[in-house]
Amino acid sequence: MSLFHGTHNIPVKARSMARDKDRLFDNKLEEAYAKHLEADLQAGKILKWWVKPAKMTLANNCTLTPDFMIQDLDGSICFHETKGFMREDALLKLKFFVQIYPFDMYLITKEKVHGGYAWKKVLYLP
Numbered sequence: 001m002s003l004f005h006g007t008h009n010i011p012v013k014a015r016s017m018a019r020d021k022d023r024l025f026d027n028k029l030e031e032a033y034a035k036h037l038e039a040d041l042q043a044g045k046i047l048k049w050w051v052k053p054a055k056m057t058l059a060n061n062c063t064l065t066p067d068f069m070i071q072d073l074d075g076s077i078c079f080h081e082t083k084g085f086m087r088e089d090a091l092l093k094l095k096f097f098v099q100i101y102p103f104d105m106y107l108i109t110k111e112k113v114h115g116g117y118a119w120k121k122v123l124y125l126p
Helices: 028-042 088-100
Strands: 046-051 056-059 062-064 068-072 077-082 104-113 116-124
Touching: 028 046, 028 068, 028 077, 028 104, 056 088, 062 088, 077 088, 088 104, 088 116
Parallel strands: 077 104
Antiparallel strands: 046 068, 056 062, 068 077, 104 116
């Protein structure tokens, strides 16, 4: 199955983390979530989505590159950060992001539910 990034016809595939510094995804969780976003796009639930759209400055020598940027049906933009587990520095970056930028930031995790898995979406507030 071919998966395309938003409506830009750019093939979306995971690349070898060991050899490719320009890889599109850092891990399989990001790749799985990209497939979820593509399904949402095809179902008409979102307008567009992008992978690692921009490096956002949080402070001197401190940046965050959100995993995904989503344009909702109303035209608004939000960011999604996928995490299998949360390190303290990543948590601090999310907290700084929502204090600095006028965009919603969601933490996306995958949880076991009734013998399967479901995406959990948590809004970070300043």
